[in-house]
Amino acid sequence: MDVTVIDTPQLGDRSYLVHDGQTALVIDAQRDIDRVEALLAQTGMSLTHVAETHIHNDYITGGLVLARKYGAAYLVNAADDVSFERTPIADGETVRVGELTVKAVATPGHTHHHLSFVVEHGDEQAVFSGGSVLYGSVGRTDLLGPEHTEGLTHDQYASARRLAQEAEEKAALYPTHGFGSFCSSGPATGADGSTLGEQFETNHVYTDPDEEHFVSELIANLTAYPNYYVHMGPANAAGPTEPNLEVPDSLDPAELRSRLEDGEWVVDLRHRVAYSAEHLKGTISFEYGDGSSFTTFLGWIFPYDRQLTLVGSRADVENAIRDLSRIGIDSPDAALGEDPEKLAPGATVSSYPRVGWAEVLADRPTEETILDVRRAEEYEDSHINGAVNIPLHELLPRMDEVPAGKLWVHCGSGYRSGVAASLLERAGKDPVHIDAMFAEAADAGLPMDG
Incomplete structure (x- = not known):
């Protein structure tokens, strides 16, 4: 069995091309399928199956278009309510992909109908866990609404144990999330690789023997996730089209x-x-x-x-x-x-000023506002004394809460504060962009709280 990782660091996700030397399966394809097609052309593999571990919340899938283009079976959980033809698959069912045996295992938690796939080829075994067991943690459980979060978190705990029953310790583990995606929860490590057995020793879903403690701790540590997630699930259930990636003619x-x-x-x-x-x-x-x-x-x-x-x-x-x-x-x-x-x-x-922490200390009058646009949990962990916190993703709807006068804007690295400064100027405010690492603020002499 050969597994090729198709990494999408922009979203913190991975897709996988799995084959036996002749016949291939693709799992959790991103929408820009030309990357998969290039691999198929390069390897000469015949694509017969495309699979989804779940209806994704953080990206638009390319699975449907890929399956249709190559006449491949499109494996989607039979319980998922979708608007397109697929090859329904359910817990415990297996399919053959050339010499590979692919078994669907119900692992609810990230979504209600989440599947993992256990793939075997001779004595080799691999687990494609989607948003179930990640490297160091599990997929977040709050994406379907607060009324489902506690139940899904219990499901996630049970699903990890189900995978431990269905696969061997030596099985290679290939999650879709956990590499920077906001679909991760807890201390996902973003490691390059792992086995299921290694997770037994290091992942809190396995090392915490108290299910109630695991559930309460995971829920307490869930943080904000991008607003665009609300569009992903419905689009994936409706059946996404192939994107147009051409650069348009330049506007006059x-x-x-x-x-x-x-x-x-x-x-x-x-x-x-x-x-x-x-x-x-x-x-x-x-x-x-x-x-x-x-x-x-x-x-x-x-x-x-x-x-x-x-x-x-x-x-x-x-x-x-x-x-x-x-x-x-x-x-x-x-x-x-x-x-x-x-x-x-x-x-x-x-234009507007761009400064570092030294300039903040030397040039900012004490009555002028420091605006912290990091997420609320970042601010609560540690912040500059007197700084006003309006997270970047809340800035537009809360613009009327922004204090008057010059605004010295910072975040964790300078990226979000650059976005915020431009939004503030666009709204008629007077920003100064603090383009510096927040971790260096205390050493520079800024008084801190927390």
């Missing part, structure tokens, strides 16, 4: 100016340093970089009923289009280029 300057004047969502993909120094007023700073923060935080606050325009280099726009398609933001428009004055001649070009 007059149209870009018009969109800025109308307050539309125009996102500047350049580095936050370049943005703070010079940008088209009314744009929002979402530095693309490697996309790992871009996708999550843009998806978290973008209103899905609005048209999105991306501004940046062709390479960044192309990569951003791919990343956004994975969370159902399709067909954004684009203005290609990185010089604000050339992109929209006649439009207002703006």
